[in-house]
Amino acid sequence: MTLEFTLASARDALRSRRISSRELTQAHLASIAALDPKLHAFITVTPDLALAQADAADAALGRGEAGPLTGLPVAIKDVFCTKGVKTTAASKILEPFVPPYESTVTSNMLRDGAVFLGKLNLDEFAMGSATTNSAFGATINPWQRQDSDVALVPGGSSGGSAAAVASGMALAATGTDTGGSIRQPASYCGIVGIKPTYGRCSRYGIVAFASSLDQAGPFGRTVEDTAILLGSMAGHDPKDSTSVPRAVPDFVAAAKRGVKGLKIGVPREYRAEGMPAEIEALWAQGLDWLRQQGAEIVDVSLPHTKYGLATYYIVAPAEASSNLARYDGVRYGLRVPANDLKDLYEETRAAGFGKEVRRRILMGTYVLSAGYYDAYYLKAQKVRALILKDFTEVFTKVDALLTPTAPSAAFAIGENADDPVKMYLNDIFTVPASMAGVPGMSVPAGLDAHGLPLGLQVLGRHFDEETVFAVGAALEKAAGFTGLPQIRMGEGA
Amino acid sequence: MASSSSPLDPAVVRRIARLARIRLADEDVAQLQTELGSIIGWIEQLDEVDVSGVDPLANIGAASMTLRDDVVTDGDQVDAVLANAPARSGPFFTVPKVVE
Numbered sequence: 265m266t267l268e269f270t271l272a273s274a275r276d277a278l279r280s281r282r283i284s285s286r287e288l289t290q291a292h293l294a295s296i297a298a299l300d301p302k303l304h305a306f307i308t309v310t311p312d313l314a315l316a317q318a319d320a321a322d323a324a325l326g327r328g329e330a331g332p333l334t335g336l337p338v339a340i341k342d343v344f345c346t347k348g349v350k351t352t353a354a355s356k357i358l359e360p361f362v363p364p365y366e367s368t369v370t371s372n373m374l375r376d377g378a379v380f381l382g383k384l385n386l387d388e389f390a391m392g393s394a395t396t397n398s399a400f401g402a403t404i405n406p407w408q409r410q411d412s413d414v415a416l417v418p419g420g421s422s423g424g425s426a427a428a429v430a431s432g433m434a435l436a437a438t439g440t441d442t443g444g445s446i447r448q449p450a451s452y453c454g455i456v457g458i459k460p461t462y463g464r465c466s467r468y469g470i471v472a473f474a475s476s477l478d479q480a481g482p483f484g485r486t487v488e489d490t491a492i493l494l495g496s497m498a499g500h501d502p503k504d505s506t507s508v509p510r511a512v513p514d515f516v517a518a519a520k521r522g523v524k525g526l527k528i529g530v531p532r533e534y535r536a537e538g539m540p541a542e543i544e545a546l547w548a549q550g551l552d553w554l555r556q557q558g559a560e561i562v563d564v565s566l567p568h569t570k571y572g573l574a575t576y577y578i579v580a581p582a583e584a585s586s587n588l589a590r591y592d593g594v595r596y597g598l599r600v601p602a603n604d605l606k607d608l609y610e611e612t613r614a615a616g617f618g619k620e621v622r623r624r625i626l627m628g629t630y631v632l633s634a635g636y637y638d639a640y641y642l643k644a645q646k647v648r649a650l651i652l653k654d655f656t657e658v659f660t661k662v663d664a665l666l667t668p669t670a671p672s673a674a675f676a677i678g679e680n681a682d683d684p685v686k687m688y689l690n691d692i693f694t695v696p697a698s699m700a701g702v703p704g705m706s707v708p709a710g711l712d713a714h715g716l717p718l719g720l721q722v723l724g725r726h727f728d729e730e731t732v733f734a735v736g737a738a739l740e741k742a743a744g745f746t747g748l749p750q751i752r753m754g755e756g757a
Numbered sequence: 758m759a760s761s762s763s764p765l766d767p768a769v770v771r772r773i774a775r776l777a778r779i780r781l782a783d784e785d786v787a788q789l790q791t792e793l794g795s796i797i798g799w800i801e802q803l804d805e806v807d808v809s810g811v812d813p814l815a816n817i818g819a820a821s822m823t824l825r826d827d828v829v830t831d832g833d834q835v836d837a838v839l840a841n842a843p844a845r846s847g848p849f850f851t852v853p854k855v856v857e
Contacts, residue, residue: 362841505823571802574802585777599844606778609778625775633773642813644800646806655810684792685795
Protein backbone atom coordinates (compact mmCIF):
# COMPACT_ATOMS: atom_id res chain seq x y z
CA MET A 265 0.00 0.00 0.00
CA THR A 266 3.00 2.30 0.40
CA LEU A 267 2.86 3.54 -3.22
CA GLU A 268 -0.84 4.37 -2.89
CA PHE A 269 0.10 7.26 -0.63
CA THR A 270 1.88 10.51 -1.25
CA LEU A 271 3.38 12.44 1.65
CA ALA A 272 0.37 14.80 1.44
CA SER A 273 -2.30 12.08 1.30
CA ALA A 274 -0.64 10.09 4.09
CA ARG A 275 -0.60 13.23 6.22
CA ASP A 276 -4.32 13.71 5.58
CA ALA A 277 -5.06 10.04 6.35
CA LEU A 278 -3.14 10.31 9.63
CA ARG A 279 -4.92 13.48 10.67
CA SER A 280 -8.34 12.02 9.95
CA ARG A 281 -7.25 8.86 11.82
CA ARG A 282 -7.98 6.62 8.82
CA ILE A 283 -4.59 5.07 9.44
CA SER A 284 -2.13 5.19 12.32
CA SER A 285 1.51 6.14 12.04
CA ARG A 286 2.37 2.70 13.41
CA GLU A 287 0.45 1.02 10.54
CA LEU A 288 2.01 3.31 7.97
CA THR A 289 5.49 2.80 9.41
CA GLN A 290 5.06 -0.98 9.58
CA ALA A 291 3.96 -1.01 5.94
CA HIS A 292 7.12 0.86 4.95
CA LEU A 293 9.32 -1.41 7.04
CA ALA A 294 7.67 -4.37 5.28
CA SER A 295 8.45 -2.75 1.91
CA ILE A 296 12.06 -2.34 2.97
CA ALA A 297 12.26 -5.98 4.11
CA ALA A 298 10.83 -7.16 0.78
CA LEU A 299 12.59 -4.82 -1.65
CA ASP A 300 15.85 -3.67 -0.15
CA PRO A 301 17.65 -7.01 -0.57
CA LYS A 302 17.20 -6.34 -4.34
CA LEU A 303 17.69 -2.57 -4.42
CA HIS A 304 20.13 -1.92 -1.59
CA ALA A 305 18.95 1.63 -1.06
CA PHE A 306 19.59 1.57 2.70
CA ILE A 307 22.87 1.40 4.58
CA THR A 308 21.14 1.27 7.97
CA VAL A 309 17.50 0.53 8.77
CA THR A 310 16.25 1.64 12.20
CA PRO A 311 12.94 -0.22 12.73
CA ASP A 312 12.84 0.10 16.54
CA LEU A 313 13.52 3.82 16.44
CA ALA A 314 10.95 4.28 13.66
CA LEU A 315 8.23 2.43 15.56
CA ALA A 316 8.97 4.38 18.74
CA GLN A 317 8.72 7.63 16.77
CA ALA A 318 5.50 6.36 15.17
CA ASP A 319 3.96 5.61 18.56
CA ALA A 320 4.92 9.07 19.79
CA ALA A 321 3.37 10.52 16.64
CA ASP A 322 0.14 8.55 17.17
CA ALA A 323 -0.03 9.90 20.72
CA ALA A 324 0.49 13.45 19.44
CA LEU A 325 -2.15 12.98 16.73
CA GLY A 326 -4.51 11.66 19.42
CA ARG A 327 -4.00 14.90 21.33
CA GLY A 328 -4.68 16.88 18.16
CA GLU A 329 -1.07 18.11 18.05
CA ALA A 330 0.01 17.45 14.50
CA GLY A 331 3.12 19.10 13.09
CA PRO A 332 3.82 19.36 9.36
CA LEU A 333 5.41 15.87 9.23
CA THR A 334 3.89 14.14 12.24
CA GLY A 335 3.88 10.37 11.82
CA LEU A 336 5.18 10.36 8.22
CA PRO A 337 7.84 7.68 7.50
CA VAL A 338 10.74 9.15 5.56
CA ALA A 339 14.40 8.26 5.14
CA ILE A 340 17.67 10.16 5.37
CA LYS A 341 20.69 10.19 3.08
CA ASP A 342 23.58 8.81 5.11
CA VAL A 343 25.47 12.12 5.08
CA PHE A 344 23.19 13.79 7.62
CA CYS A 345 24.44 13.24 11.16
CA THR A 346 21.76 11.50 13.22
CA LYS A 347 22.35 11.37 16.94
CA GLY A 348 23.02 7.81 18.10
CA VAL A 349 22.56 6.33 14.59
CA LYS A 350 25.69 5.57 12.62
CA THR A 351 26.47 7.95 9.78
CA THR A 352 28.94 6.63 7.24
CA ALA A 353 28.82 8.84 4.11
CA ALA A 354 29.14 5.39 2.42
CA SER A 355 32.83 5.39 3.32
CA LYS A 356 34.92 2.82 5.13
CA ILE A 357 36.69 5.68 6.87
CA LEU A 358 33.45 6.66 8.66
CA GLU A 359 32.04 3.14 9.04
CA PRO A 360 32.27 3.09 12.86
CA PHE A 361 31.08 6.69 13.34
CA VAL A 362 28.04 7.30 15.56
CA PRO A 363 27.35 11.05 15.75
CA PRO A 364 26.83 12.50 19.22
CA TYR A 365 24.68 15.26 17.67
CA GLU A 366 21.91 15.80 15.11
CA SER A 367 22.20 17.77 11.85
CA THR A 368 20.05 20.89 11.70
CA VAL A 369 18.02 19.62 8.72
CA THR A 370 17.10 16.35 10.47
CA SER A 371 16.50 18.24 13.75
CA ASN A 372 13.99 20.41 11.90
CA MET A 373 12.25 17.31 10.54
CA LEU A 374 12.14 15.70 14.00
CA ARG A 375 10.75 18.95 15.42
CA ASP A 376 7.97 18.61 12.83
CA GLY A 377 7.20 15.01 13.86
CA ALA A 378 8.83 12.92 11.12
CA VAL A 379 9.47 9.18 11.50
CA PHE A 380 12.94 8.10 10.32
CA LEU A 381 13.13 4.66 8.70
CA GLY A 382 16.90 4.66 8.30
CA LYS A 383 19.93 5.94 6.42
CA LEU A 384 20.22 5.80 2.64
CA ASN A 385 23.06 4.73 0.39
CA LEU A 386 25.08 7.19 -1.72
CA ASP A 387 28.33 7.51 -3.59
CA GLU A 388 31.13 7.69 -1.03
CA PHE A 389 31.21 11.25 0.37
CA ALA A 390 28.57 12.12 -2.27
CA MET A 391 31.18 11.88 -5.04
CA GLY A 392 29.63 10.21 -8.04
CA SER A 393 26.75 10.06 -10.48
CA ALA A 394 25.65 6.43 -10.16
CA THR A 395 25.79 5.34 -6.47
CA THR A 396 28.31 2.72 -7.58
CA ASN A 397 31.05 4.36 -5.50
CA SER A 398 29.55 3.30 -2.16
CA ALA A 399 31.91 1.31 0.08
CA PHE A 400 28.88 -0.82 1.00
CA GLY A 401 27.77 -1.82 -2.50
CA ALA A 402 25.81 -0.20 -5.31
CA THR A 403 22.13 0.76 -5.18
CA ILE A 404 19.99 -0.65 -8.01
CA ASN A 405 17.43 1.48 -9.85
CA PRO A 406 13.90 0.10 -9.31
CA TRP A 407 13.23 0.85 -12.99
CA GLN A 408 14.25 -1.61 -15.71
CA ARG A 409 14.31 -1.41 -19.50
CA GLN A 410 11.21 -2.99 -21.03
CA ASP A 411 13.31 -5.34 -23.10
CA SER A 412 15.91 -6.34 -20.49
CA ASP A 413 16.32 -6.94 -16.80
CA VAL A 414 19.90 -5.65 -16.70
CA ALA A 415 20.53 -3.74 -13.45
CA LEU A 416 20.52 0.03 -13.96
CA VAL A 417 22.05 2.73 -11.79
CA PRO A 418 19.70 5.03 -9.84
CA GLY A 419 21.92 8.04 -10.55
CA GLY A 420 23.96 9.67 -7.87
CA SER A 421 25.10 10.64 -5.50
CA SER A 422 21.72 10.47 -3.70
CA GLY A 423 20.83 7.19 -5.47
CA GLY A 424 19.60 5.43 -2.33
CA SER A 425 17.20 8.30 -1.63
CA ALA A 426 15.77 8.26 -5.17
CA ALA A 427 15.44 4.46 -5.30
CA ALA A 428 13.75 4.29 -1.87
CA VAL A 429 11.15 6.91 -2.75
CA ALA A 430 10.49 5.58 -6.28
CA SER A 431 9.95 1.99 -5.09
CA GLY A 432 7.72 2.83 -2.12
CA MET A 433 10.20 2.13 0.70
CA ALA A 434 9.83 5.70 2.01
CA LEU A 435 7.24 8.42 1.42
CA ALA A 436 9.98 10.98 0.85
CA ALA A 437 13.69 11.36 1.56
CA THR A 438 16.42 13.88 2.06
CA GLY A 439 19.33 14.26 -0.32
CA THR A 440 22.22 16.60 -0.92
CA ASP A 441 23.23 18.17 -4.22
CA THR A 442 26.73 19.46 -4.94
CA GLY A 443 26.71 19.23 -8.76
CA GLY A 444 23.44 17.47 -9.50
CA SER A 445 23.21 14.78 -6.82
CA ILE A 446 19.50 15.37 -6.18
CA ARG A 447 18.28 16.33 -9.65
CA GLN A 448 20.01 13.62 -11.71
CA PRO A 449 18.89 10.65 -9.53
CA ALA A 450 15.36 12.11 -9.39
CA SER A 451 15.37 12.09 -13.21
CA TYR A 452 16.76 8.53 -13.41
CA CYS A 453 14.17 7.19 -10.94
CA GLY A 454 11.07 9.03 -12.20
CA ILE A 455 10.47 11.20 -9.13
CA VAL A 456 10.75 14.86 -8.11
CA GLY A 457 13.83 16.36 -6.47
CA ILE A 458 14.80 19.95 -5.74
CA LYS A 459 18.11 21.53 -4.83
CA PRO A 460 17.14 24.80 -3.19
CA THR A 461 19.20 27.98 -3.30
CA TYR A 462 22.63 27.74 -1.66
CA GLY A 463 22.01 29.04 1.86
CA ARG A 464 18.36 27.94 2.10
CA CYS A 465 19.11 24.84 4.22
CA SER A 466 21.69 24.64 6.97
CA ARG A 467 24.77 22.54 6.25
CA TYR A 468 25.39 22.00 9.98
CA GLY A 469 25.85 18.29 10.61
CA ILE A 470 26.04 17.32 6.94
CA VAL A 471 29.27 15.49 6.08
CA ALA A 472 31.04 18.10 3.95
CA PHE A 473 32.13 17.46 0.36
CA ALA A 474 32.49 20.88 -1.35
CA SER A 475 31.30 23.51 1.07
CA SER A 476 30.65 26.32 -1.41
CA LEU A 477 28.34 24.00 -3.40
CA ASP A 478 26.77 21.49 -0.97
CA GLN A 479 23.06 22.02 -0.39
CA ALA A 480 20.38 19.76 1.12
CA GLY A 481 17.02 19.16 -0.53
CA PRO A 482 14.05 16.78 -0.67
CA PHE A 483 12.92 13.89 -2.90
CA GLY A 484 9.22 13.08 -3.27
CA ARG A 485 6.84 11.37 -5.66
CA THR A 486 5.04 14.68 -6.31
CA VAL A 487 5.99 18.35 -6.50
CA GLU A 488 3.70 19.03 -3.54
CA ASP A 489 5.49 16.41 -1.44
CA THR A 490 8.86 18.06 -2.06
CA ALA A 491 7.28 21.43 -1.17
CA ILE A 492 6.07 20.02 2.15
CA LEU A 493 9.41 18.44 3.02
CA LEU A 494 11.54 21.42 1.95
CA GLY A 495 9.34 23.65 4.11
CA SER A 496 10.45 21.58 7.09
CA MET A 497 14.14 21.17 6.15
CA ALA A 498 14.81 24.84 5.32
CA GLY A 499 15.44 27.82 7.53
CA HIS A 500 18.15 29.98 8.99
CA ASP A 501 20.59 28.35 11.39
CA PRO A 502 23.12 30.34 13.42
CA LYS A 503 25.35 27.23 13.40
CA ASP A 504 25.95 27.61 9.63
CA SER A 505 27.28 31.03 8.68
CA THR A 506 26.29 30.44 5.03
CA SER A 507 22.65 29.78 5.88
CA VAL A 508 20.57 32.82 5.11
CA PRO A 509 18.31 34.62 7.59
CA ARG A 510 15.20 34.68 5.41
CA ALA A 511 11.72 33.48 6.21
CA VAL A 512 10.81 30.13 4.64
CA PRO A 513 8.04 30.78 2.09
CA ASP A 514 4.91 28.65 1.75
CA PHE A 515 6.22 26.37 -1.00
CA VAL A 516 2.96 24.36 -1.16
CA ALA A 517 0.98 27.52 -1.94
CA ALA A 518 3.61 28.57 -4.47
CA ALA A 519 3.20 25.27 -6.33
CA LYS A 520 -0.44 26.19 -6.96
CA ARG A 521 0.26 29.60 -8.48
CA GLY A 522 0.30 28.50 -12.11
CA VAL A 523 2.61 29.86 -14.80
CA LYS A 524 0.36 32.38 -16.56
CA GLY A 525 2.40 35.42 -17.52
CA LEU A 526 5.75 33.89 -16.52
CA LYS A 527 8.67 34.18 -18.89
CA ILE A 528 10.47 30.86 -19.34
CA GLY A 529 13.95 30.93 -20.85
CA VAL A 530 15.38 28.25 -23.13
CA PRO A 531 19.18 28.41 -22.90
CA ARG A 532 20.47 27.59 -26.36
CA GLU A 533 23.78 26.26 -25.00
CA TYR A 534 21.97 23.30 -23.43
CA ARG A 535 21.39 21.84 -26.88
CA ALA A 536 24.36 19.57 -26.33
CA GLU A 537 25.88 17.85 -29.28
CA GLY A 538 24.74 14.25 -29.51
CA MET A 539 21.73 14.78 -27.28
CA PRO A 540 19.27 11.92 -27.91
CA ALA A 541 16.34 13.04 -30.10
CA GLU A 542 13.81 11.83 -27.55
CA ILE A 543 15.26 14.15 -24.87
CA GLU A 544 15.22 17.04 -27.34
CA ALA A 545 11.57 16.19 -28.13
CA LEU A 546 10.60 15.97 -24.46
CA TRP A 547 12.18 19.36 -23.85
CA ALA A 548 10.13 20.88 -26.71
CA GLN A 549 7.05 19.16 -25.28
CA GLY A 550 7.74 20.69 -21.86
CA LEU A 551 7.97 24.16 -23.38
CA ASP A 552 4.66 23.55 -25.17
CA TRP A 553 3.00 22.50 -21.92
CA LEU A 554 4.11 25.72 -20.26
CA ARG A 555 3.05 27.82 -23.27
CA GLN A 556 -0.39 26.21 -23.21
CA GLN A 557 -0.75 27.20 -19.55
CA GLY A 558 0.00 30.83 -20.33
CA ALA A 559 3.78 31.15 -20.06
CA GLU A 560 5.85 32.99 -22.61
CA ILE A 561 8.85 31.09 -23.98
CA VAL A 562 12.00 33.13 -24.61
CA ASP A 563 15.27 32.03 -26.21
CA VAL A 564 18.21 33.00 -24.01
CA SER A 565 21.95 32.46 -23.81
CA LEU A 566 24.19 31.31 -20.96
CA PRO A 567 27.47 31.60 -22.86
CA HIS A 568 29.74 29.96 -20.26
CA THR A 569 27.62 26.82 -19.86
CA LYS A 570 30.13 24.59 -21.61
CA TYR A 571 32.81 25.47 -19.05
CA GLY A 572 30.65 24.57 -16.04
CA LEU A 573 31.82 20.98 -15.71
CA ALA A 574 35.54 21.68 -16.06
CA THR A 575 35.21 24.52 -13.52
CA TYR A 576 33.33 22.21 -11.18
CA TYR A 577 36.00 19.52 -11.41
CA ILE A 578 38.57 22.00 -10.17
CA VAL A 579 36.53 23.74 -7.45
CA ALA A 580 34.81 20.68 -5.97
CA PRO A 581 37.93 18.47 -5.62
CA ALA A 582 39.88 21.43 -4.22
CA GLU A 583 37.29 21.94 -1.49
CA ALA A 584 37.01 18.19 -0.96
CA SER A 585 40.75 17.75 -0.47
CA SER A 586 40.58 20.39 2.22
CA ASN A 587 37.39 19.10 3.88
CA LEU A 588 38.51 15.47 3.89
CA ALA A 589 41.83 16.31 5.55
CA ARG A 590 39.98 15.82 8.85
CA TYR A 591 39.83 12.03 8.37
CA ASP A 592 43.14 11.19 9.97
CA GLY A 593 42.37 8.19 12.17
CA VAL A 594 42.83 10.17 15.38
CA ARG A 595 39.51 11.52 16.64
CA TYR A 596 36.85 9.33 15.01
CA GLY A 597 36.37 6.83 12.22
CA LEU A 598 38.75 4.18 10.97
CA ARG A 599 42.29 3.90 12.30
CA VAL A 600 44.96 1.66 10.83
CA PRO A 601 47.52 1.13 13.62
CA ALA A 602 51.07 2.19 12.79
CA ASN A 603 54.34 2.87 14.57
CA ASP A 604 54.51 6.57 13.86
CA LEU A 605 51.99 9.30 13.29
CA LYS A 606 52.75 9.91 9.62
CA ASP A 607 52.32 6.22 8.81
CA LEU A 608 49.10 6.18 10.81
CA TYR A 609 47.71 9.04 8.68
CA GLU A 610 48.87 7.60 5.39
CA GLU A 611 47.81 4.00 6.05
CA THR A 612 44.45 5.03 7.50
CA ARG A 613 43.63 7.26 4.54
CA ALA A 614 44.86 4.65 2.02
CA ALA A 615 42.63 1.99 3.57
CA GLY A 616 39.66 4.26 4.32
CA PHE A 617 39.02 6.09 1.04
CA GLY A 618 37.65 4.47 -2.12
CA LYS A 619 39.12 5.05 -5.56
CA GLU A 620 36.96 7.98 -6.70
CA VAL A 621 37.39 9.81 -3.40
CA ARG A 622 41.14 9.27 -3.53
CA ARG A 623 41.20 10.51 -7.12
CA ARG A 624 39.36 13.70 -6.16
CA ILE A 625 41.50 14.35 -3.09
CA LEU A 626 44.60 14.02 -5.25
CA MET A 627 43.11 16.25 -7.98
CA GLY A 628 42.21 18.84 -5.36
CA THR A 629 45.63 18.67 -3.75
CA TYR A 630 47.21 19.12 -7.18
CA VAL A 631 45.17 22.19 -8.21
CA LEU A 632 45.81 23.82 -4.83
CA SER A 633 49.52 23.04 -4.71
CA ALA A 634 52.26 25.63 -5.06
CA GLY A 635 52.87 26.49 -8.70
CA TYR A 636 49.45 25.30 -9.91
CA TYR A 637 47.07 27.30 -7.72
CA ASP A 638 46.82 30.31 -10.03
CA ALA A 639 46.63 28.25 -13.20
CA TYR A 640 43.81 26.01 -12.02
CA TYR A 641 42.04 27.05 -8.83
CA LEU A 642 42.14 30.81 -9.23
CA LYS A 643 41.26 30.50 -12.91
CA ALA A 644 38.29 28.27 -12.04
CA GLN A 645 37.05 30.80 -9.50
CA LYS A 646 37.13 33.48 -12.19
CA VAL A 647 35.22 31.31 -14.66
CA ARG A 648 32.77 30.61 -11.86
CA ALA A 649 32.21 34.35 -11.56
CA LEU A 650 31.37 34.44 -15.28
CA ILE A 651 28.94 31.51 -14.91
CA LEU A 652 27.17 33.35 -12.09
CA LYS A 653 27.05 36.51 -14.22
CA ASP A 654 25.39 34.53 -17.04
CA PHE A 655 22.59 33.50 -14.68
CA THR A 656 22.25 36.94 -13.08
CA GLU A 657 21.86 38.55 -16.51
CA VAL A 658 19.45 35.98 -17.87
CA PHE A 659 17.22 36.30 -14.79
CA THR A 660 16.71 39.99 -15.55
CA LYS A 661 14.89 38.81 -18.71
CA VAL A 662 13.10 35.61 -17.63
CA ASP A 663 11.55 34.17 -14.46
CA ALA A 664 12.80 30.62 -14.84
CA LEU A 665 14.69 28.34 -17.21
CA LEU A 666 13.69 24.96 -18.61
CA THR A 667 16.28 22.36 -19.66
CA PRO A 668 16.63 18.58 -19.66
CA THR A 669 17.92 17.27 -16.31
CA ALA A 670 20.43 14.79 -17.72
CA PRO A 671 21.78 13.86 -21.15
CA SER A 672 20.41 10.30 -20.91
CA ALA A 673 18.12 7.98 -19.01
CA ALA A 674 19.55 5.62 -16.37
CA PHE A 675 22.46 3.55 -17.67
CA ALA A 676 23.57 0.04 -16.75
CA ILE A 677 25.88 -0.63 -13.82
CA GLY A 678 29.40 -0.72 -15.21
CA GLU A 679 28.68 1.59 -18.16
CA ASN A 680 30.73 4.81 -18.10
CA ALA A 681 32.98 3.25 -15.48
CA ASP A 682 36.15 3.01 -17.58
CA ASP A 683 36.80 6.75 -17.82
CA PRO A 684 36.20 9.26 -15.01
CA VAL A 685 35.56 12.11 -17.46
CA LYS A 686 32.80 10.11 -19.19
CA MET A 687 31.07 9.63 -15.85
CA TYR A 688 31.42 13.33 -15.05
CA LEU A 689 29.51 14.26 -18.25
CA ASN A 690 26.25 13.02 -16.66
CA ASP A 691 26.21 16.26 -14.69
CA ILE A 692 26.57 18.57 -17.69
CA PHE A 693 23.11 20.16 -17.29
CA THR A 694 22.99 20.26 -13.49
CA VAL A 695 26.45 21.61 -12.63
CA PRO A 696 26.08 25.21 -13.91
CA ALA A 697 23.20 25.95 -11.49
CA SER A 698 25.29 24.51 -8.65
CA MET A 699 28.18 26.78 -9.59
CA ALA A 700 25.79 29.77 -9.52
CA GLY A 701 23.95 28.64 -6.37
CA VAL A 702 20.50 28.99 -7.96
CA PRO A 703 17.65 26.56 -7.17
CA GLY A 704 16.86 23.68 -9.53
CA MET A 705 14.20 21.00 -9.66
CA SER A 706 13.85 17.82 -11.71
CA VAL A 707 10.30 16.76 -12.61
CA PRO A 708 9.51 13.42 -14.30
CA ALA A 709 8.10 14.30 -17.72
CA GLY A 710 8.08 11.19 -19.89
CA LEU A 711 9.61 7.84 -20.80
CA ASP A 712 12.34 7.01 -23.28
CA ALA A 713 12.14 4.30 -25.95
CA HIS A 714 13.11 1.66 -23.35
CA GLY A 715 10.38 2.79 -20.98
CA LEU A 716 12.76 4.60 -18.62
CA PRO A 717 11.86 7.91 -16.98
CA LEU A 718 13.28 11.23 -18.17
CA GLY A 719 13.20 14.45 -16.17
CA LEU A 720 13.04 18.11 -17.09
CA GLN A 721 14.94 20.66 -15.02
CA VAL A 722 13.51 23.99 -13.86
CA LEU A 723 15.99 26.62 -12.68
CA GLY A 724 15.06 29.81 -10.85
CA ARG A 725 16.50 32.96 -9.32
CA HIS A 726 18.34 32.92 -6.00
CA PHE A 727 15.76 32.39 -3.22
CA ASP A 728 12.90 32.15 -5.71
CA GLU A 729 12.11 28.47 -5.20
CA GLU A 730 8.46 29.57 -5.28
CA THR A 731 8.57 30.13 -9.05
CA VAL A 732 10.46 26.85 -9.46
CA PHE A 733 7.65 25.06 -7.60
CA ALA A 734 5.01 26.82 -9.74
CA VAL A 735 6.70 25.79 -12.98
CA GLY A 736 7.42 22.27 -11.68
CA ALA A 737 3.79 21.78 -10.70
CA ALA A 738 2.62 23.03 -14.13
CA LEU A 739 4.88 20.50 -15.86
CA GLU A 740 3.72 17.74 -13.52
CA LYS A 741 0.08 18.52 -14.25
CA ALA A 742 0.57 18.53 -18.00
CA ALA A 743 2.85 15.48 -18.10
CA GLY A 744 0.46 13.35 -16.06
CA PHE A 745 3.40 11.06 -15.32
CA THR A 746 1.98 7.91 -13.76
CA GLY A 747 4.74 5.43 -14.59
CA LEU A 748 5.79 3.01 -11.88
CA PRO A 749 9.08 1.12 -11.60
CA GLN A 750 9.17 -2.63 -12.18
CA ILE A 751 10.70 -3.34 -8.75
CA ARG A 752 8.14 -2.07 -6.24
CA MET A 753 5.62 -3.23 -3.69
CA GLY A 754 2.65 -4.82 -5.44
CA GLU A 755 -0.87 -3.51 -5.01
CA GLY A 756 -2.32 -4.44 -1.66
CA ALA A 757 1.08 -5.55 -0.36
CA MET B 758 47.98 26.82 -17.95
CA ALA B 759 51.05 25.85 -16.00
CA SER B 760 51.21 22.20 -16.88
CA SER B 761 51.98 21.09 -20.39
CA SER B 762 50.02 18.52 -22.34
CA SER B 763 52.65 15.91 -21.45
CA PRO B 764 51.41 13.19 -19.11
CA LEU B 765 51.61 13.78 -15.41
CA ASP B 766 55.03 12.78 -14.09
CA PRO B 767 55.04 9.79 -11.66
CA ALA B 768 57.09 11.91 -9.26
CA VAL B 769 54.29 14.51 -9.25
CA VAL B 770 51.70 11.82 -8.46
CA ARG B 771 53.82 10.63 -5.54
CA ARG B 772 54.37 14.17 -4.33
CA ILE B 773 50.66 15.08 -4.25
CA ALA B 774 49.84 11.76 -2.56
CA ARG B 775 52.41 12.64 0.10
CA LEU B 776 50.89 16.10 0.51
CA ALA B 777 47.44 14.49 0.83
CA ARG B 778 48.79 11.93 3.34
CA ILE B 779 47.58 8.97 1.31
CA ARG B 780 49.94 6.01 0.92
CA LEU B 781 50.05 4.76 -2.67
CA ALA B 782 51.01 1.27 -3.75
CA ASP B 783 53.56 1.31 -6.57
CA GLU B 784 51.07 -0.28 -8.97
CA ASP B 785 48.57 2.55 -8.33
CA VAL B 786 50.94 5.29 -9.44
CA ALA B 787 50.79 4.48 -13.16
CA GLN B 788 46.99 4.22 -13.16
CA LEU B 789 46.57 7.51 -11.29
CA GLN B 790 49.05 9.10 -13.66
CA THR B 791 46.76 8.19 -16.58
CA GLU B 792 43.49 9.06 -14.83
CA LEU B 793 44.59 12.36 -13.34
CA GLY B 794 46.40 13.20 -16.56
CA SER B 795 43.20 12.74 -18.56
CA ILE B 796 41.17 14.86 -16.11
CA ILE B 797 43.80 17.60 -16.20
CA GLY B 798 43.89 17.47 -20.00
CA TRP B 799 40.12 17.88 -20.04
CA ILE B 800 39.96 20.81 -17.58
CA GLU B 801 42.55 22.68 -19.61
CA GLN B 802 39.68 23.66 -21.93
CA LEU B 803 39.37 26.61 -19.53
CA ASP B 804 42.40 28.08 -21.32
CA GLU B 805 39.92 29.29 -23.97
CA VAL B 806 38.08 31.56 -21.52
CA ASP B 807 39.16 35.17 -21.28
CA VAL B 808 39.08 36.06 -17.58
CA SER B 809 41.01 39.31 -17.74
CA GLY B 810 39.56 41.80 -15.30
CA VAL B 811 37.34 39.17 -13.63
CA ASP B 812 37.49 38.87 -9.85
CA PRO B 813 37.60 35.29 -8.51
CA LEU B 814 34.40 34.06 -6.90
CA ALA B 815 35.07 32.11 -3.72
CA ASN B 816 31.51 31.80 -2.52
CA ILE B 817 28.11 32.61 -4.02
CA GLY B 818 26.55 32.73 -0.57
CA ALA B 819 24.10 35.53 0.02
CA ALA B 820 24.69 35.41 3.76
CA SER B 821 26.78 38.19 5.18
CA MET B 822 29.11 37.16 7.94
CA THR B 823 27.83 38.27 11.32
CA LEU B 824 29.27 38.05 14.78
CA ARG B 825 27.34 36.15 17.39
CA ASP B 826 27.28 37.11 21.04
CA ASP B 827 30.51 36.17 22.77
CA VAL B 828 29.00 33.70 25.20
CA VAL B 829 29.53 30.03 25.93
CA THR B 830 26.84 28.00 24.15
CA ASP B 831 28.16 24.50 24.66
CA GLY B 832 30.70 22.59 26.70
CA ASP B 833 31.35 19.81 29.21
CA GLN B 834 31.01 17.26 26.43
CA VAL B 835 34.22 15.32 26.97
CA ASP B 836 32.50 11.94 26.78
CA ALA B 837 30.55 12.85 23.66
CA VAL B 838 33.68 14.22 21.99
CA LEU B 839 35.69 11.11 22.83
CA ALA B 840 32.91 8.61 22.18
CA ASN B 841 34.15 7.88 18.65
CA ALA B 842 37.87 7.92 19.43
CA PRO B 843 39.68 4.91 17.92
CA ALA B 844 42.05 5.03 20.90
CA ARG B 845 41.91 7.07 24.10
CA SER B 846 43.44 7.32 27.51
CA GLY B 847 41.29 8.99 30.11
CA PRO B 848 40.04 12.30 28.70
CA PHE B 849 42.61 12.27 25.84
CA PHE B 850 42.90 11.02 22.27
CA THR B 851 46.04 8.94 21.88
CA VAL B 852 48.40 8.61 18.92
CA PRO B 853 51.72 6.81 18.40
CA LYS B 854 54.65 8.45 20.16
CA VAL B 855 55.59 11.68 18.34
CA VAL B 856 58.52 12.95 20.43
CA GLU B 857 61.30 10.70 21.67
